[in-house]
Amino acid sequence: MSESSPSPESREPSPGEPRDPREPQLPRRGSGRRRLPWIVSGAVVVVAAVVVALVLSLGGGSDGSTTVRIGVVDASQPYWKTYAKLAKDRLDVTVRFVNFNDYSQPNPALKEKQLDLNEFQHIQYLANYNVTAHDDLQPIGATAVYPLPLYSLKYASPDALPDGAKVAIPNDAINEARGLLVLQAAGRLTLKDGGSAFSTTADIVTHTVDVTTLDASQTAAALQNGSVAAAIVNNNYATSAKLPTSKAIFQDDPAGASAAPYVNIFTARKADVHDPTYLKLAALYHDPAVEKGVQQANGGTAVFRSTGAQQLQAELATVEQQARAAKK
DSSP: OOOOOOOOOSSSOOOOOOOOSOOOOOOBOOTTOOOOOTTTTTSOOOOOGGEEEEOOOSSSTTTEEEEEEEESSSSSSHHHHHHHHHHHHHHHHEEEEEEEHHHHHHHHHHHSOOOOOEEEEEHHHHHHHHHTTTTTOEEEEOOOOOEEEEEEOOOOSSSOOTTTTEEEEEEEHHHHHHHHHHHHHHTTTTEGGGGOTTTOOOGGGEESEEEEEEEEEEEEHHTTTOSSEEOOOOOOHHHHHOHHHHHHGEEOOOOOOGGGGGEEEEOOOGGGOOHHHHHHHHTTTTTHHHHHHHHHHTTTOEOOOOOOHHHHHHHHHHHHHHHOOOOO
């Protein structure tokens, strides 16, 4: 998702195919400026009809220990088994993962108390959801940021791109803004008011490259067939297209302010933000054994963040304000 996450793109996986939760995506932007569909389906769904619960065989809570339901989109990843074992051994908490096949489902499920927590999105995704759904879900712990790279097969740096070179960026509501921020950080364009997590191509003030928007799944192909000189390519599509990491000529700084909206998070209902068990579970993600598994699952691209809950909540409030302004 939610996250640049991760993060964490716009293609739904086939049944049984692992999906990258680090870059949770919104659908392609419509013709109206600043339309912000909050989640993939664009409609509230009946979650119970489509949820598949994955219960790890760790006692099931029958021994009287606390059971916590966590919504994820990648429950089959081995690192969640490691995480659940640590939760049982150290916290006496039985974790039950509820796996979703659609990014539109975990937040409504959390709101309706079908979950206790979820972990699939970044801050911008949650801000979009809260503003549009009039909800107040809150982050309680950070997991990681997944840098968004700019690739070129011909040029070795952003400065080497000739003036007027065509550069592709994803056209979905999340990655269009982030791609523009990457190009601004690379010095190839400027955005109105410095840009935000909701910038669009209409906000470009100056530019030395020609930005073109494509479906996120097509940016790698456009680069490989030579129709663009450079392209923003999300991690899973870069991996599928076998783009060598040496051809990533720039990426956003995961420690920089512009990456803050793309920090992936554990999310709780507002009433539960101080729950000590939930806070310990969020912190448990950063156990070395869990982090090792996350890196193995994501090709070593995760940049782990341990930002505190209050700081994450302050960042969410800022991004929600930006989202409201973007809708006007």
